[in-house]
Amino acid sequence: MSDSVLTDAVDGVLVVTLNRPDARNAINTETAVAVGAALDRLDSDSSLVSGIITGAGGTFCAGMDLKAFLAGEKPSIPGRGFAGIVEGPPAKPVIAAIEGYAIAGGFEIALACDMIVAADNARFGLPEVKRGLVAAGGGLMRLPRRIPHHVAMEWALTGDLVTAQRAHEVGLVNRLAEPGMALDAALELARAVAANGPLAVAATKRIIVEAPEWSAAETFDRQREISVPVRESEDAREGATAFKEKRAPRWRGV
Numbered sequence: 001m002s003d004s005v006l007t008d009a010v011d012g013v014l015v016v017t018l019n020r021p022d023a024r025n026a027i028n029t030e031t032a033v034a035v036g037a038a039l040d041r042l043d044s045d046s047s048l049v050s051g052i053i054t055g056a057g058g059t060f061c062a063g064m065d066l067k068a069f070l071a072g073e074k075p076s077i078p079g080r081g082f083a084g085i086v087e088g089p090p091a092k093p094v095i096a097a098i099e100g101y102a103i104a105g106g107f108e109i110a111l112a113c114d115m116i117v118a119a120d121n122a123r124f125g126l127p128e129v130k131r132g133l134v135a136a137g138g139g140l141m142r143l144p145r146r147i148p149h150h151v152a153m154e155w156a157l158t159g160d161l162v163t164a165q166r167a168h169e170v171g172l173v174n175r176l177a178e179p180g181m182a183l184d185a186a187l188e189l190a191r192a193v194a195a196n197g198p199l200a201v202a203a204t205k206r207i208i209v210e211a212p213e214w215s216a217a218e219t220f221d222r223q224r225e226i227s228v229p230v231r232e233s234e235d236a237r238e239g240a241t242a243f244k245e246k247r248a249p250r251w252r253g254v
Contacts, residue, residue, distance in 0.1 A: 013050050025055040051190070054097035096110040099180065130159040203227060
């Protein structure tokens with residue numbers, strides 16, 4: 001793993017830290033490759049149930065590294081896109097833990113995550129229009145799905161920065177934390193997810209993500225394709241047995 005991205009596995013949670021604080025954790029090719037590798041690990045390691053993406057040095061991410069871009073680098077990888085995530089998020093749930101600024105591509109990384117925890121002094125924004133550019137890393141597609149249409153239009157068309165409190169008010173941020181405590185709050189949330197059956201967690205995320213694209217006629221058939229294998233798994237029997245025996249379940253992921 002590159003030094004530009006650090007990883008740490010704890011209690012079934014993979015913490016992925018963007019580690020370029022001198023560049024405000026901006027994304028270059030090396031960082032994108034390393035994030036993609038970390039998410040491949042999250043998806044392939046049966047001991048991991050959920051993940052967190054955060055930034056070192058008191059900020060989340062300032063987006064694309066413009067110096068690297070001007071030098072000819074591409075801050076994306078095949079299959080996962082910009083920053084190793086925006087076009088191909090992991091199958092397992094991932095939380096953005098945000099301190100400081102999540103702007104431009106940094107905001108788009110957060111939007112590619114399933115939940116957001118932010119310090120109450122954090123700031124979000126898609127300022128591309130202020131520079132005559134388009135936020136093409138998924139932000140314009142995901143933002144209107146996360147918050148009311150007209151609010152998304154205002155944020156995207158003005159390019160203004162948005163406070164964490166405002167983002168929380170409109171439902172974009174799940175939890176607010178004291179400055180410096182976003183990662184701790186995200187770990188609390190991630191551990192709550194990781195305590196559940198790993199097959200059920202992955203299937204639940206998949207249904208929530210995919211269901212809006214299903215037609216009304218196929219909805220329940222498509223859901224059955226995902227949910228029935230989980231219901232017939234050993235983990236499902238273990239969950240029922242643990243409930244009956246009044247003990248914590250021992251998940252095996254099968």
